[in-house]
Amino acid sequence: MPVLELQGVSQEFGGLRALDGIDMKVEHNTIFGIIGPNGAGKTTLFNVITGIYTPTEGSLIFRDTPIASLSSHKVARLGIGRTFQNIRLFNRLSVLDNVKVAANWNRSAGLLASLLGMPAYVREQKQCSTKAEELITMMGLYEKRREYAQSLSYGEQRRLEIARALASNPCLLLLDEPAAGMNSSEKLELMDLIWKIRDDMQLTILLVEHDMHLVMNICEQIAVLDYGRKIAEGDPEQIKSDPRVIQSYLGVEQ
Amino acid sequence: MKLLEQWITGIIDPYYLRIIILMGINIIIALGLNITTGVTGQLSMGHAGFMSIGAYTSAILTLKLGWPFWLTLLAGAAVAALFGFVIGLPALRLEGDYLAIVTIGFAEIVRVFFLNFEPGGKAVGLSGIPQETSFSLVLIITILVVFFSQRLLSSRIGKAMYAIRENEIAAEACGINTTHLKVLSFVLGAFLGGLGGALYAHYMYYISPQDFDFMRSIEVLNMVVLGGLGSIPGAILGAAILTILPEMLRVVAEYRMLFYGALLVILMIFRPNGLLGDIRLYDLVKPKREKEVKPCRS
Amino acid sequence: MLWQQLLNGLTLGSTYALIALGYTMVYGIVQLINFAHGEIYMVGAFVGLVLVTVWDVNLGVAMVGAMAVCMLLGVLVERIAYRPLRGKSSRLSPLISALGASIFLSTLMALIAGVNTRRYPAIMDLSSFSWGPVQVSSMQVIILLVSALLMIGLQFMVRKTRIGKAMRACSQDLDAAALMGINVNRVISYTFAIGSALAAAGGVMVGVYYNAVWPYMGTMAGLKAFAAAVLGGIGSIPGAMLGGLTLGVLEIMGVAYISSSFKDAIAFGILILVLILRPQGILGEKISKKV
Numbered sequence: 100m101p102v103l104e105l106q107g108v109s110q111e112f113g114g115l116r117a118l119d120g121i122d123m124k125v126e127h128n129t130i131f132g133i134i135g136p137n138g139a140g141k142t143t144l145f146n147v148i149t150g151i152y153t154p155t156e157g158s159l160i161f162r163d164t165p166i167a168s169l170s171s172h173k174v175a176r177l178g179i180g181r182t183f184q185n186i187r188l189f190n191r192l193s194v195l196d197n198v199k200v201a202a203n204w205n206r207s208a209g210l211l212a213s214l215l216g217m218p219a220y221v222r223e224q225k226q227c228s229t230k231a232e233e234l235i236t237m238m239g240l241y242e243k244r245r246e247y248a249q250s251l252s253y254g255e256q257r258r259l260e261i262a263r264a265l266a267s268n269p270c271l272l273l274l275d276e277p278a279a280g281m282n283s284s285e286k287l288e289l290m291d292l293i294w295k296i297r298d299d300m301q302l303t304i305l306l307v308e309h310d311m312h313l314v315m316n317i318c319e320q321i322a323v324l325d326y327g328r329k330i331a332e333g334d335p336e337q338i339k340s341d342p343r344v345i346q347s348y349l350g351v352e353q
Numbered sequence: 354m355k356l357l358e359q360w361i362t363g364i365i366d367p368y369y370l371r372i373i374i375l376m377g378i379n380i381i382i383a384l385g386l387n388i389t390t391g392v393t394g395q396l397s398m399g400h401a402g403f404m405s406i407g408a409y410t411s412a413i414l415t416l417k418l419g420w421p422f423w424l425t426l427l428a429g430a431a432v433a434a435l436f437g438f439v440i441g442l443p444a445l446r447l448e449g450d451y452l453a454i455v456t457i458g459f460a461e462i463v464r465v466f467f468l469n470f471e472p473g474g475k476a477v478g479l480s481g482i483p484q485e486t487s488f489s490l491v492l493i494i495t496i497l498v499v500f501f502s503q504r505l506l507s508s509r510i511g512k513a514m515y516a517i518r519e520n521e522i523a524a525e526a527c528g529i530n531t532t533h534l535k536v537l538s539f540v541l542g543a544f545l546g547g548l549g550g551a552l553y554a555h556y557m558y559y560i561s562p563q564d565f566d567f568m569r570s571i572e573v574l575n576m577v578v579l580g581g582l583g584s585i586p587g588a589i590l591g592a593a594i595l596t597i598l599p600e601m602l603r604v605v606a607e608y609r610m611l612f613y614g615a616l617l618v619i620l621m622i623f624r625p626n627g628l629l630g631d632i633r634l635y636d637l638v639k640p641k642r643e644k645e646v647k648p649c650r651s
Numbered sequence: 652m653l654w655q656q657l658l659n660g661l662t663l664g665s666t667y668a669l670i671a672l673g674y675t676m677v678y679g680i681v682q683l684i685n686f687a688h689g690e691i692y693m694v695g696a697f698v699g700l701v702l703v704t705v706w707d708v709n710l711g712v713a714m715v716g717a718m719a720v721c722m723l724l725g726v727l728v729e730r731i732a733y734r735p736l737r738g739k740s741s742r743l744s745p746l747i748s749a750l751g752a753s754i755f756l757s758t759l760m761a762l763i764a765g766v767n768t769r770r771y772p773a774i775m776d777l778s779s780f781s782w783g784p785v786q787v788s789s790m791q792v793i794i795l796l797v798s799a800l801l802m803i804g805l806q807f808m809v810r811k812t813r814i815g816k817a818m819r820a821c822s823q824d825l826d827a828a829a830l831m832g833i834n835v836n837r838v839i840s841y842t843f844a845i846g847s848a849l850a851a852a853g854g855v856m857v858g859v860y861y862n863a864v865w866p867y868m869g870t871m872a873g874l875k876a877f878a879a880a881v882l883g884g885i886g887s888i889p890g891a892m893l894g895g896l897t898l899g900v901l902e903i904m905g906v907a908y909i910s911s912s913f914k915d916a917i918a919f920g921i922l923i924l925v926l927i928l929r930p931q932g933i934l935g936e937k938i939s940k941k942v
Contacts, residue, residue: 149526150525151522151525151526170525171522171525171526172524172525172526172527172528172529172530172531175525175526175527175528176528180526181526183522183523183526187520187522187523187526188519188520188523189515189516189519189520189523189524190519190520191515191519191583192512192515192516192519196512196515199509199512200509200512200513200515200516200524200527200529201527201528201529210505210510210537213504213505213508213509213510213511214501214504214505214508216504220508223509224508224509227509263527264526266527267527267528390743394741394743396743396746396747398750442927450682450683450684450742450746451881451926453684453746454684454874454877454878454881454922454926455922455923455926457874457919458874458878458918458919458920458922458923459919459923461874461915461916461919462916462919462920465912465913465915465916466916468912469912469913567870568754571750571754574747574750578747582743608758608762610754610757610758611754611755611758611759611762613751613754614751614752614753614754614755614756614758615751615755616751617747617748617750617751617754618731618732618748618751618752618755619751620747620751621732621736621744621745621747621748621751622732622735622736622748625736625741625744
């Protein structure tokens with residue numbers, strides 16, 4: 100059974116069809132890549148999945164639950180975490196708080212419990228802190244846990260976004276261009292990190308990325324978008340040899 | 354409480370005592386606006402509207418129905434909070450700028466309403482409100498408000514409110530119900546505004562719609578902005594400075610609004626986070642990092 | 652009675668429209684509610700008053716003079732209070748700064764001119780004639796005519812001239828316009844100048860029509876004009892005109908048929924309703940948020 104299934108998903112913006120009848124199945128515990136030229140609709144697809152846009156047509160099923168019409172925070176609480184292409188951190192919160200704020204909104208103690216400091220609330224806070232500390236340790240940010248997020252370096256900010264996305268125990272993680280702006284050694288580290296997350300946490304990863312080397316190395320399944328349509332899907336070998344992909348994206352064969 | 358009251362009135366000049374009490378009331382109100390605007394980032398330019406609802410509700414309950422004082426305080430705050438909920442609802446749909454205008458419009462409608470409200474004495478206002486607000490009461494309430502404010506802001510709900518201010522889309526993606534918390538921030542801000550208004554009414558003997566005009570809203574906003582958006586010590590400091598300054602410096606009192614206007618512009622240009630907005634205790638106690646400049650390789 | 656009220660409403664509405672244009676143009680380009688805009692309108696009314704009383708000029712000259720002064724003032728306010736903040740800080744800071752500028756200007760005028768209401772001298776024959784059941788004053792004719800002319804001129808400028816095209820480009824995408832070699836700062840200055848000139852013209856005419864000028868006249872008029880801009884669809888120039896006229900008519904009708912004591916509440920009631928029911932306004936397009 101797939102973790103995420105898209106059926107005929109279309110998204111229009113005032114006549115412009117940014118997504119056009121996308122069908123896709125993402126199987127459990129895979130690393131699934133989405134590639135395509137600029138403006139192909141990759142980020143729009145992420146925004147549709149995470150509930151920022153409601154698709155004009157089509158349905159999205161996440162682990163038996165239809166999520167097409169749910170608001171963003173509900174989708175997140177069901178277990179979809181994401182990062183953003185242009186980093187969106189809570190700049191004037193500490194590194195630790197950035198992660199803590201995302202942790203476990205499913206069983207939150209209410210306003211009164213937090214104001215009065217009830218035991219249930221205190222226990223919950225402790226669990227959140229432990230979890231958040233684990234995550235930032237894993238991302239190598241423990242030393243900086245009390246710094247403001249805005250004072251981190253670019254690479255650290257990218258890792259903090261991943262930590263934050265993991266804080267809510269998602270079973271599907273969406274990474275929007277995680278390697279953007281990284282040098283080759285950082286990209287190698289990132290690949291190890293993605294594998295580690297997938298294996299340790301047993302989750303499914305969907306990623307949009309421009310770096311072909313990284314995508315071909317890390318993804319088990321790849322879908323190619325062009326002008327809002329899915330023009331191919333398969334494993335890296337199939338994609339590399341697909342003539343339509345080569346023509347529209349990888350470049351015409353010499 | 355009685356002993357404290359006797360002791361304090363014995364040693365402090367009534368003029369200064371008055372300033373201190375007004376300062377306490379302003380701190381309560383500013384801490385309320387701090388939750389809405391400072392922490393959650395929802396610009397409210399009509400906080401005086403909530404104050405006047407609290408003030409009128411409590412004063413009318415005292416004068417016309419003879420309710421006990423503490424109950425009118427709570428009622429004033431609760432009615433204001435109810436209106437905070439109503440006015441927070443547009444926050445479900447509106448982006449920041451529009452919301453600011455709605456809050457101005459709301460306060461203006463409230464003012465016009467009380468100008469025409471028979472039980473509130475219309476334009477003349479209400480007089481003869483018994484002076485029940487005392488130094489010790491204001492002191493206790495202020496301490497409670499500061500305490501619970503601190504509790505709230507360090508809780509997950511408070512952090513989530515900061516997150517909304519910093520990046521709403523990311524906050525949603527983290528599972529935070531931003532609409533819910535935005536409305537909550539309005540309710541809490543309005544509650545404290547109403548409470549402050551009720552205390553004010555029972556201190557000044559007399560209230561009128563002019564006490565809660567647009568300029569009053571701006572004054573409260575200035576307190577929060579000056580001290581530092583989102584900072585509790587900031588809101589306290591801002592409220593203290595802007596209460597004391599006009600009293601102490603006649604120049605400031607005379608040119609008060611000119612001063613407030615210029616202050617807002619200058620602060621935004623040179624210190625958009627206010628005096629204390631981006632300073633944390635952690636940064637102060639953190640040992641200064643050695644600034645070792647590596648020599649350039651020649 | 653109804654036709655009379657309609658005429659009065661349109662007269663009031665066209666002055667709202669003149670002010671609303673400034674809000675909508677500035678908002679369209681820099682997404683800022685220029686709170687100081689109402690004060691520019693007030694300053695315009697005062698400049699006209701000074702010209703008429705001190706130099707004894709006629710209404711036309713007073714209006715042109717006021718427009719010129721306010722153009723400079725508008726550009727100055729943008730330079731001092733908004734430009735230093737552009738592109739670097741949060742959305743909240745420019746808004747607060749705008750608010751500060753507005754308060755500063757109105758208070759400054761109150762200190763210079765005093766808080767009392769001043770009156771325009773009888774500079775022209777404010778006679779009225781009847782047209783069927785409707786009493787039309789010559790000032791009403793002037794207001795309607797001048798507003799119409801200014802708005803047609805504005806439309807022409809925005810559609811046909813170079814600077815107008817640059818403005819439209821900037822309102823689409825400021826960064827892209829800058830990359831295309833448009834001097835964005837210049838365009839913004841022009842926008843403020845033109846908006847301020849329109850507001851000043853409105854200020855002078857309102858001053859003569861209601862025969863009252865005072866330092867805080869801009870606050871309420873500005874807020875209402877902003878309501879008009881939102882009603883029509885913020886960022887849309889025809890929207891601001893339509894919104895202004897609609898609001899003026901509704902307000903006058905409200906006063907005539909409901910109650911005059913709630914005059915100021917009517918505009919805000921409408922504003923809040925519009926924002927809740929149709930936030931993009933009558934003519935505005937629904938904008939999806941950028942992610």
